[in-house]
Amino acid sequence: MDLDCTRQLRNKFGGCTAVGILCIGSFTLLSYAFVLASHRLNSTVYINPAKISNGGNVVYDITNGHLIKNRTKITQPPPGTQMGQQQIDKILSVLPRNGNLLVWGLGNDSPFWHDSTDGKVAFIEESGTPWFAKITSKYPFLNALEVKYSTHLVQSLERYSHYRSLWHELNVSDQLPASVKDTAWDVIIVDAPAGFKPGNAGRYQSIFTSAFLAEVGTHIFVDDYERKVEYEMSNQILGTPVEVTRRPMTFINSNVQAHFIVTEECKRNILNV
Numbered sequence: 147m148d149l150d151c152t153r154q155l156r157n158k159f160g161g162c163t164a165v166g167i168l169c170i171g172s173f174t175l176l177s178y179a180f181v182l183a184s185h186r187l188n189s190t191v192y193i194n195p196a197k198i199s200n201g202g203n204v205v206y207d208i209t210n211g212h213l214i215k216n217r218t219k220i221t222q223p224p225p226g227t228q229m230g231q232q233q234i235d236k237i238l239s240v241l242p243r244n245g246n247l248l249v250w251g252l253g254n255d256s257p258f259w260h261d262s263t264d265g266k267v268a269f270i271e272e273s274g275t276p277w278f279a280k281i282t283s284k285y286p287f288l289n290a291l292e293v294k295y296s297t298h299l300v301q302s303l304e305r306y307s308h309y310r311s312l313w314h315e316l317n318v319s320d321q322l323p324a325s326v327k328d329t330a331w332d333v334i335i336v337d338a339p340a341g342f343k344p345g346n347a348g349r350y351q352s353i354f355t356s357a358f359l360a361e362v363g364t365h366i367f368v369d370d371y372e373r374k375v376e377y378e379m380s381n382q383i384l385g386t387p388v389e390v391t392r393r394p395m396t397f398i399n400s401n402v403q404a405h406f407i408v409t410e411e412c413k414r415n416i417l418n419v
Contacts, residue, residue, distance in 0.1 A: 219261040227255040229337075229369065230393035233403045238262060240365045241333045248331045248359065250352040251338030252281045256288055259335070268326055272339045272347065293321045295339055295347035299375060306350050307378045313419040316354035330361055337369040341376065348375045357383050357416045360408040371404035380404055385412050 252271040273292035340346040387404040
């Protein structure tokens with residue numbers, strides 16, 4: 147009888163123990179999943195309360211925003227990059243290893259351009275847009291600046307395409323720090339501000355200011371060159387492109403990129419407006 151009672155008790159409490167372990171394990175997994183889910187912010191995941199991982203290749207101390215772990219450089223443009231590979235290759239072919247790169251525009255491909263050279267890289271985005279806050283919080287290592295534009299896509303075309311004497315109004319360099327104005331830029335990419343609907347500013351000021359900041363020999367790439375404003379203002383301000391590259395027609399919105407090299411004549415025209 148004693149042995150039978152012992153077996154019954156063992157089976158009874160042994161079964162409870164197994165169920166208990168199973169319950170505890172399930173609760174632990176659910177708690178872990180909840181913690182991960184509750185700490186997601188802008189596609190980033192907290193490694194611990196003081197550190198944040200971005201894309202698996204960089205860790206920041208969120209208490210002061212400083213880089214605390216070396217980044218793995220991005221060597222390929224991310225999926226969804228609007229610029230075609232041939233257009234990207236054209237830019238990289240003239241960008242020295244230690245070259246300085248200025249980019250008008252800010253996006254998910256900005257880390258790629260940031261890593262494309264060991265030289266200085268700066269990005270200029272339209273002031274006051276939610277996009278600026280989103281990208282800079284996601285990629286806090288970017289040197290990103292804001293400027294305010296005063297032009298209007300449709301209304302400004304008549305004014306600035308016909309009256310060269312008014313071009314000085316297009317210069318936004320006074321909104322930029324000395325670190326940008328005093329840098330010898332090897333390559334400048336004009337891919338902003340937006341210029342695809344009437345309410346946009348258009349690229350009048352980014353094209354003119356690029357020429358103003360450039361030196362003789364600087365390579366300037368104007369994206370969306372097939373559009374009227376980009377075509378008219380680039381040709382008048384920068385001259386004739388040395389090369390035009392079309393993104394493959396497999397893309398829904400196939401666009402054109404124009405490559406200009408700043409000449410002495412171009413600089414004289416800019417400085418004399």
